[in-house]
Structure formats: C-alpha cells, structure tokens
Amino acid sequence: MITLTDTAVLRVRSLQAQKSTTAPLRLGIKRGGCSGLSYVMEFAEQLNEDDNLFDCNGVAIAIGNEHLPDLQGLELDYTEDLMGGGFRFRNPNASKSCSCGTSFATPKEKGEPVACS
Numbered sequence: 001m002i003t004l005t006d007t008a009v010l011r012v013r014s015l016q017a018q019k020s021t022t023a024p025l026r027l028g029i030k031r032g033g034c035s036g037l038s039y040v041m042e043f044a045e046q047l048n049e050d051d052n053l054f055d056c057n058g059v060a061i062a063i064g065n066e067h068l069p070d071l072q073g074l075e076l077d078y079t080e081d082l083m084g085g086g087f088r089f090r091n092p093n094a095s096k097s098c099s100c101g102t103s104f105a106t107p108k109e110k111g112e113p114v115a116c117s
Contacts, residue, residue: 002027002063003075004056008087011078012059019043024053024060027074028067037070039089069093 004012012025026044029037044051050065056076063071075090 001073002054002056002061002071004059004061005075005077006057008076008078009057009059011085011087016043021045024062026051026062026064027071027076028064029070041087 016022021043023043023045024047026040026042028040030040032038044062047053047062048064051062052065052068054061054063070093071091073092077088077090078085079088
C-alpha cells in the first residue's frame with residue numbers, strides 16, 4: 001500500500017493541471033544518489049504491462065513490479081519552507097537514507113553511492 005498525504009495529493013493534482021494531463025504518477029527507483037538508490041517520479045502517459053495501479057486519495061499511482069517490494073508502505077508527502085518546496089519520501093523499507101531525502105538503500109540492495117549533486 002502506498003499513501004499520499006493531503007498536501008502531496010494537492011501538489012500532484014496541481015502538477016497534472018499544469019501539464020494538462022490526467023496520467024497516473026509513476027513512482028520508481030534508479031541506481032544513483034548518495035545512498036545508492038534514488039526515487040523516480042514522472043507522469044505515466046503510457047502504462048507498462050508490469051505496472052500496478054493504486055488509487056491514493058483520488059490520485060492514480062503506477063509502480064512497476066520490479067520496484068513494488070522496495071516501495072511497499074511508502075508515504076509520499078509534500079512540504080514547503082523558506083528554501084522551497086519538495087516531495088518527501090518516508091519509506092519503511094529503507095535501511096539508510098541521505099539527508100537530501102531522495103536517496104536511500106535497502107538491506108538487500110546496497111547500491112553504489114555517488115556524490116550528491
């Protein structure tokens with residue numbers, strides 16, 4: 001189960017309106033970042049065969065089978081402060097995360113750390 005906070009739902013809907021799309025938000029993982037793995041977010045204009053679709057407070061989320069185990073239980077939040085706004089990931093599967101908030105490692109997938117940019 002993936003959850004989005006109310007502020008994340010509002011931000012995703014705002015981004016969809018800006019891009020004139022109703023496409024689901026795709027969440028995924030790629031190698032990179034300070035801790036070895038980084039989150040990927042984009043609108044899925046086309047769905048893949050292995051996509052799992054979730055409804056999170058009225059926002060459609062697409063996650064591929066290969067990323068689902070590492071994203072299961074993820075809470076996506078959106079916050080704004082004096083430094084700007086951004087999505088925050090709270091992942092119960094992360095064994096380590098970087099202070100940037102978008103890089104993590106899991107016990108089974110340590111990844112290869114690279115410098116934050």
